[in-house]
Amino acid sequence: MADSGRDQPVPDPAPTSPAGHRAPVDGDTCLRELPWCGKINLRGDPGDSRFVSAAADALGAALPLEVNTAAPGGRATVFHLGPDEWLAHCELDGAAALLQQLRRRLAPLHHAATEVTDYYTVLELHGTDAAAALARGCPLDLHERVFKAGQCAQSRFGNAGILLYKPGPSPLFQVQVRWSFAEYLWDYLAGVLDSL
Amino acid sequence: MLLITCPWCGARDQSEFSYHGEAHIARPERPAQVSDAQWGAYLFMRKNPKGLHRERWVHSHGCRRWFYALRDTRDDRIHATYRPGDPPPDSAADPGAANPGSAT
Numbered sequence: 557m558a559d560s561g562r563d564q565p566v567p568d569p570a571p572t573s574p575a576g577h578r579a580p581v582d583g584d585t586c587l588r589e590l591p592w593c594g595k596i597n598l599r600g601d602p603g604d605s606r607f608v609s610a611a612a613d614a615l616g617a618a619l620p621l622e623v624n625t626a627a628p629g630g631r632a633t634v635f636h637l638g639p640d641e642w643l644a645h646c647e648l649d650g651a652a653a654l655l656q657q658l659r660r661r662l663a664p665l666h667h668a669a670t671e672v673t674d675y676y677t678v679l680e681l682h683g684t685d686a687a688a689a690l691a692r693g694c695p696l697d698l699h700e701r702v703f704k705a706g707q708c709a710q711s712r713f714g715n716a717g718i719l720l721y722k723p724g725p726s727p728l729f730q731v732q733v734r735w736s737f738a739e740y741l742w743d744y745l746a747g748v749l750d751s752l
Numbered sequence: 753m754l755l756i757t758c759p760w761c762g763a764r765d766q767s768e769f770s771y772h773g774e775a776h777i778a779r780p781e782r783p784a785q786v787s788d789a790q791w792g793a794y795l796f797m798r799k800n801p802k803g804l805h806r807e808r809w810v811h812s813h814g815c816r817r818w819f820y821a822l823r824d825t826r827d828d829r830i831h832a833t834y835r836p837g838d839p840p841p842d843s844a845a846d847p848g849a850a851n852p853g854s855a856t
Contacts, residue, residue, distance in 0.1 A: 624761065
């Protein structure tokens, strides 16, 4: 019965998003899609110190407990999504191992760890007009006095739900969006950059 | 545009939220034992007040959590938002309730 062809390991195709065929936008403000990274959604009780420390051990980064903040770490960057929900970005190759480690460490505790690598893609907007471009479709106050380095927030851009992250003081934003909205967001942002 | 204070995320734009009607409506414990009229009242009848209204919202584009808001339907002012399980703020102690600005 076995089809011998099936026994051959088929290498995973390189993941791409619907925005993948768009050429990066260059200029004062650049738009590009970041290389695919691993993504793990984690839920659990932040009031349980065992959960917090076990998750931090597995992720190699402190679990950010303050709303709208992110914690960059060696193995993963962890974003606070909600009162009991986090998202970790890690190396694409390391996602499976990280997920396994999380599940092993958290096994005795109430939790949920789900790999969502293929569900999202991340665009990067970098340059002087980055905040102005985002403000065209996103209701957040992105002034550097309000949206500071290290902050993240879930919001929307146009009709797309996004996770916005500002890694440092420079005008650089990472915009995580659902895979199926990638082309919409890209075209919207590219159009805004064109008109600024 | 309304700024709505999500009990978890803080003040956010109205467009990140969805409204889901009157809050604190208890489902009958034994649906099979209530009359059609009672079941109909549970399903369809709402207070629809002109004044303070307790209602359900969800922060759809943010943390995706449900919460309650105490909103004045006359001027859309949101006097309080609170988490499920938290005691509802006392509307009598609320400055909006004492506002004699318009008739209820």
